[in-house]
Amino acid sequence: MLILLAFIIVFHITSAALLFISTIDNAWWVGDNFSTDVWRMCDRNTSICVAITDQFREYQSIQAVQATMILSTIFCCVAFLVFILQLFRLKQGERFVLTSIIQLLSCLCVMIAASVYTDRHEELHQSMEYGIEVSEGQYGYSFVLAWIAFAFTLISGAMYLVLRKRK
Secondary structure, three states: OOHHHHHHHHHHHHHHHHHHHHHOOOOOOOOOOOEOOOOOEEEEOEEEEEEEEOOOOOOOHHHHHHHHHHHHHHHHHHHHHHHHHHHHHOOOOOEEEHHHHHHHHHHHHHHHHOOOOOOOOHHOOOHHHHHHOOOOOOOOOOHHHHHHHHHHHEEEEEEHHOEOOOO
16 A cells, blocks of 8 residues: 555646646757747747746747646645545545545646647747747657646546555
């Protein structure tokens, strides 16, 4: 039982780490001389970063991605805290339903963020406010990590739903 508990905790912490990295790091859309995420665009040639503000044409879409990624990270961290609390408070044989619900909310939020970015990426990267041409790029590793975090949070949410407290 101790090995299973350690695996679940490591899996949950890995999910949270993936969410933090994909939310913070500047690699959602990358090219030869630039990288951009949901917060800023950096030109690698001049080492200048420009914050994405309401001056950008698709700023509402970026704000939706920002908000849902932050929410998913918060939900994942709260789910971990609730799991630790339930670990000591639940009676033997009960399920970690509250932890599962919160983790599945995290899963839903990261799915919404990555889906919105996927759907709107063409419009997002055709804005003239970037200063350089960013439409010729590809998805970066932060975007891929967001989808991997989606899978991890979905799996851990299902694990918590099935998991019963044992001695």
